Amino acid sequence: MKFGIVAFPSKTVQDFANSYRKRYDPHYALITPHMTLKGVFEADDQEIKTIAAKVADVASSQKPFTLKTTGISSFAPVTNAIYFKVEATNELLSLHKKLADVDYKDSEQYAFVPHITIAQKLTSSEHDDIYPQLKMIGASFEEIIDRIHLLYQLEDGSWTVHETFRLSGK
Amino acid sequence: MKFGIVAFPSKTVQDFANSYRKRYDPHYALITPHMTLKGVFEADDQEIKTIAAKVADVASSQKPFTLKTTGISSFAPVTNAIYFKVEATNELLSLHKKLADVDYKDSEQYAFVPHITIAQKLTSSEHDDIYPQLKMIGASFEEIIDRIHLLYQLEDGSWTVHETFRLSGK
Numbered sequence: 001m002k003f004g005i006v007a008f009p010s011k012t013v014q015d016f017a018n019s020y021r022k023r024y025d026p027h028y029a030l031i032t033p034h035m036t037l038k039g040v041f042e043a044d045d046q047e048i049k050t051i052a053a054k055v056a057d058v059a060s061s062q063k064p065f066t067l068k069t070t071g072i073s074s075f076a077p078v079t080n081a082i083y084f085k086v087e088a089t090n091e092l093l094s095l096h097k098k099l100a101d102v103d104y105k106d107s108e109q110y111a112f113v114p115h116i117t118i119a120q121k122l123t124s125s126e127h128d129d130i131y132p133q134l135k136m137i138g139a140s141f142e143e144i145i146d147r148i149h150l151l152y153q154l155e156d157g158s159w160t161v162h163e164t165f166r167l168s169g170k
Numbered sequence: 171m172k173f174g175i176v177a178f179p180s181k182t183v184q185d186f187a188n189s190y191r192k193r194y195d196p197h198y199a200l201i202t203p204h205m206t207l208k209g210v211f212e213a214d215d216q217e218i219k220t221i222a223a224k225v226a227d228v229a230s231s232q233k234p235f236t237l238k239t240t241g242i243s244s245f246a247p248v249t250n251a252i253y254f255k256v257e258a259t260n261e262l263l264s265l266h267k268k269l270a271d272v273d274y275k276d277s278e279q280y281a282f283v284p285h286i287t288i289a290q291k292l293t294s295s296e297h298d299d300i301y302p303q304l305k306m307i308g309a310s311f312e313e314i315i316d317r318i319h320l321l322y323q324l325e326d327g328s329w330t331v332h333e334t335f336r337l338s339g340k
Contacts, residue, residue, distance in 0.1 A: 001181060008330050011171060015325045022326065029199030032330040149331055155185045156192065160178050160202040161319055164334035 002153040003048060003162065005038035005055065005099055006031075007145045009067055009116060016139065017084065017118050024082070024119030024130065031159040035067065035086055035116050037096055037148060041104040051102055052150060052163055058098040059165035064146035065091040069116065069139045072131075079120070080127040084139040086114035095148075095167075172323040173218060173332065175208035175225065175269055176201075177315050179237055179286060186309065187254065187288050194252070194289030194300065201329040205237065205256055205286050207266055207318060211274040222320060222333055224272040229335035232268065234316035235261040239286065239309045242301075249290070250297040254309040256284035265318075265337075 008014065017033035043051055068087040075081045086092070096112050119130065147166050151159040178184065187203035213221055238257040245251045256262070266282050289300065317336050321329040 011322065011324060011330075014330065018324060018326050018328075029328075032324060032328050147333065149334075152181065154181060154188060154202060156188050158188075158199075158202050160181075160184065161331040161334060163317065163336075164319075164331060 001043060001045075001048070002040050003043055003051075004036060004040050004151050004153070004159070005148055006034040006036050006151060007067065007148050008032060008034050009141070009145070010143050013069070013084075013116070013141050013143070016141075017116055020118040020134065024122065024126075025117060026121050027117075027157075030157045031151070033116055033118075035114055038099045038102075038104075039110070040153070041106050043105070047105075048162070051104065054102045055099065055148075055150060056165055058095070058102065059148060059167050059169075061169045062095050062098065062167045063091065063169045064144050064167045065089065065095060066142060067092075067145045068142045071138050071140070072118075072134045073115070074127065074131050076124075076127055076131070080122040080124060081117055082119040082122075082127070082131055082134055083115035083117045084141075086116065088112070088114050171213060171215075171218070172210050173213055173221075174206060174210050174321050174323070174329070175318055176204040176206050176321060177237065177318050178202060178204050179311070179315070180313050183239070183254075183286070183311050183313070186311075187286055190288040190304065194292065194296075195287060196291050197287075197327075200327045201321070203286055203288075205284055208269045208272075208274075209280070210323070211276050213275070217275075218322075218332070221272055221274065225269065225318075225320060226335055228265070228268045228272065229318060230338050232265050232337045232339045233261065234314050234337045235259065235265060236312060237262075237315045238312045241308050241310070242288075242304045243285070244297065244301050246294075246297055246301070250292040250294060251287055251290040252292075252297070252301055252304055253285035253287045253289075254311075256286065258282070258284050
């Protein structure tokens with residue numbers, strides 16, 4: 001089964017992100033707006049119990065963190081994806097590192113660029129058309145995130161929650 | 171903000187439900203297959219903290235329950251919705267009752283008929299066409315559910331998880 005770990009921003013930020021995703025993100029219906037903390041990994045029923053217990057340990061050692069979006073950016077030319085840029089604070093990097101250190105079967109391939117995707121799988125001309133507009137509108141939000149979520153993927157590509165973990169460290 | 175409380179069945183059951191929902195349920199993209207334990211209610215940021223704490227109390231007093239689907243049924247002629255019928259065991263009724271007794275602003279309007287919707291908002295002729303076929307195929311699953319989820323709704327109608335509660339009672 002495929003799993004991933006995410007943080008969901010507040011309803012306000014999700015609604016704003018969805019106003020773009022509805023038009024520009026083919027994953028719009030598969031998952032609500034989120035910041036990925038650990039990308040897709042495989043685990044069976046037994047493995048996920050061990051992993052979930054370790055993620056619970058990480059969550060109980062971490063304080064809630066500030067999620068601050070500082071504007072809109074793009075992964076082009078690597079991939080034509082546009083996103084809300086999330087400030088890479090020390091507390092967020094620490095949370096990501098601890099989650100990455102949990103034993104998964106795969107290894108993380110990318111550097112951690114915290115973000116909330118609002119558009120993806122665009123053609124280059126679509127990208128070049130909408131990116132300057134979105135960039136001008138911007139996205140300035142600041143809020144406290146006090147929980148993370150372990151999700152799993154169904155056969156149709158949609159994501160269901162497996163478990164929530166409160167960031168309850170002092 | 172709008173909230174609800176659900177249990178998600180296993181991936182196997184969700185995938186099977188989605189094979190129908192994809193075609194017959196306009197809510198397909200808004201939420202993955204689920205059994206509603208407490209229907210939609212309104213709460214603000216403060217109220218939901220109190221409610222979530224009470225739901226946590228309920229969950230910690232309840233044991234995991236058996237979710238057994240015994241076939242396919244329909245709410246017609248009240249509404250043209252078709253669903254996996256879930257056995258109303260004492261443990262499930264007890265969980266539902268305790269959740270219903272938490273203080274919400276609204277009151278529950280319907281009797282509790284545990285189910286997993288697979289088709290809804292059908293015309294009568296669509297309903298009468300597909301219901302006998304689905305009924306013949308059936309849905310026999312039995313599994314243990316050890317957690318429930320508090321969800322909230324975004325402006326576009328989709329549902330995001332707020333919190334998971336383990337049924338940790340002895």
